[in-house]
Amino acid sequence: MSKHKDINNNASRDDIGSNALGPLTQNASAQMPSHPNIGLNAATQPLTRSASGWHPKVFIKTFGCQMNSRDSEALSGLFVDRGYRIVEKADDADVILVNTCSVRAHAENRAISFLGSLKSIQNSKFKIKNCQSPKVIGLIGCMARNLGEEIYKKMPHVNLICGPGCLDKIPDYIKKVSEKGSRIIDLEDRDRNEELYSLSFKVDSDRAGVVISTGCSNYCSYCVVPYVRGNLRPRNHQNIVDEVKNNIKAGVGKITLLGQNVNDYHYQFKIQNSKLKIITFVDLLKMISDLEGLKEVDFISSNPRNSSVELFKLMAERSNIKKHLHIPFQSGSDRVLKSMNRGYAIADYLDTIKKYKEIVGGSLSADIIVGFPNEEEDDFLATKSVVEKVEFKYAYIFKYSPRLGTAAANMVDSVSTEYKEKRHKELLDLQKQISRKLQKKC
Numbered sequence: 001m002s003k004h005k006d007i008n009n010n011a012s013r014d015d016i017g018s019n020a021l022g023p024l025t026q027n028a029s030a031q032m033p034s035h036p037n038i039g040l041n042a043a044t045q046p047l048t049r050s051a052s053g054w055h056p057k058v059f060i061k062t063f064g065c066q067m068n069s070r071d072s073e074a075l076s077g078l079f080v081d082r083g084y085r086i087v088e089k090a091d092d093a094d095v096i097l098v099n100t101c102s103v104r105a106h107a108e109n110r111a112i113s114f115l116g117s118l119k120s121i122q123n124s125k126f127k128i129k130n131c132q133s134p135k136v137i138g139l140i141g142c143m144a145r146n147l148g149e150e151i152y153k154k155m156p157h158v159n160l161i162c163g164p165g166c167l168d169k170i171p172d173y174i175k176k177v178s179e180k181g182s183r184i185i186d187l188e189d190r191d192r193n194e195e196l197y198s199l200s201f202k203v204d205s206d207r208a209g210v211v212i213s214t215g216c217s218n219y220c221s222y223c224v225v226p227y228v229r230g231n232l233r234p235r236n237h238q239n240i241v242d243e244v245k246n247n248i249k250a251g252v253g254k255i256t257l258l259g260q261n262v263n264d265y266h267y268q269f270k271i272q273n274s275k276l277k278i279i280t281f282v283d284l285l286k287m288i289s290d291l292e293g294l295k296e297v298d299f300i301s302s303n304p305r306n307s308s309v310e311l312f313k314l315m316a317e318r319s320n321i322k323k324h325l326h327i328p329f330q331s332g333s334d335r336v337l338k339s340m341n342r343g344y345a346i347a348d349y350l351d352t353i354k355k356y357k358e359i360v361g362g363s364l365s366a367d368i369i370v371g372f373p374n375e376e377e378d379d380f381l382a383t384k385s386v387v388e389k390v391e392f393k394y395a396y397i398f399k400y401s402p403r404l405g406t407a408a409a410n411m412v413d414s415v416s417t418e419y420k421e422k423r424h425k426e427l428l429d430l431q432k433q434i435s436r437k438l439q440k441k442c
């Protein structure tokens with residue numbers, strides 16, 4: 001069943017979810033300040049469509065990962081293509097979008113607090129010119145899908161809620177909200193329109209993020225990604241290669257392949273005699289590395305379950321593949337890993353690391369969670385021992401917080417805040433020493 005709807009007395013149901021996006025033309029590439037606020041001096045922006053005569057000013061605030069930054073960038077491309085203007089300050093905007101992350105409580109709290117602070121702006125004198133409508137204030141991305149209509153109940157000044165699957169529809173929804181004074185909510189989990197990725201609007205002139213897949217089908221017990229972004233959806237490999245080619249043509253030679261679980265990428269399609277062909281992550285990486293003019297390609301984030309010797313051999317043999325692997329292990333304890341539903345034992349992880357070091361010899365980084373339910377001191381010591389053994393260049397260390405709707409949210413959050421903080425600090429201090437030691441060696 002479709003999850004999008006209009007919350008309004010005067011907008012018809014037919015308005016909602018219709019794809020009013022016309023064919024999108026390639027816009028001029030623009031330089032902007034980088035994440036977390038996508039902004040650009042309105043006066044300097046190229047306007048490619050002026051026929052509609054409606055050019056609202058848009059401000060996007062981004063929370064979360066590189067994937068979210070790329071989503072905001074791609075969305076900005078749609079806006080600029082339609083003649084909307086991107087501005088640097090929320091105060092200057094007719095449309096304020098908050099692109100959110102639900103992976104950690106901290107990012108979610110910051111986004112909620114920012115969204116709350118917009119109440120005064122909505123109630124102020126600002127109106128969309130010639131429209132006599134309120135500003136459009138939208139919650140988009142993972143939190144939208146996670147919290148949905150609850151936000152409307154708590155925040156009357158918000159009038160647009162769109163999940164990660166609906167980004168390509170946002171320009172149309174903005175128009176409807178502003179013209180009809182309606183509220184729109186669309187949380188449907190669907191394939192994104194490929195045109196979202198086809199525009200050349202870039203935040204960084206040196207490196208481009210290219211989304212190769214969205215969602216994840218691993219269902220780690222603490223992680224909200226499969227619920228808010230859906231199961232793994234690989235993009236057609238040819239579209240990905242074309243996007244990389246377009247970046248190279250535009251002078252952006254360094255590419256980061258993005259996905260919640262990049263090396264689980266497998267795109268399946270029919271060839272002759274109805275036979276199936278599967279393009280794996282290694283196949284895709286090879287195709288991209290082969291492109292003329294590509295200076296460097298890297299990728300984030302990898303899962304230990306899907307990191308193969310074949311991948312490492314390719315990394316070693318190609319000079320334009322960055323010799324760095326971000327490979328989260330989360331805990332050094334098999335008992336905790338099982339409870340996290342990670343699908344590997346720590347001996348498997350260490351074996352993968354050993355092979356990477358032998359074959360590629362590059363640097364490593366990881367994500368680690370401390371204070372997962374039922375984590376005992378011995379479990380934590382096992383995590384510390386992995387950090388000591390592997391010697392990561394850097395690591396993102398998080399204190400566990402339960403995420404709504406996940407399996408772990410039903411477990412007792414048994415580790416006290418005091419212990420989570422103590423373990424977090426201990427691990428952070430250890431990692432800092434290792435990072436410093438590795439830096440000196442360079």
Ligand code: SF4
Nearest residue numbers: 216218219220223260
């Ligand atoms: S592999 Fe990563 S994105 Fe997928 S469920 Fe596990 S933690 Fe979440």
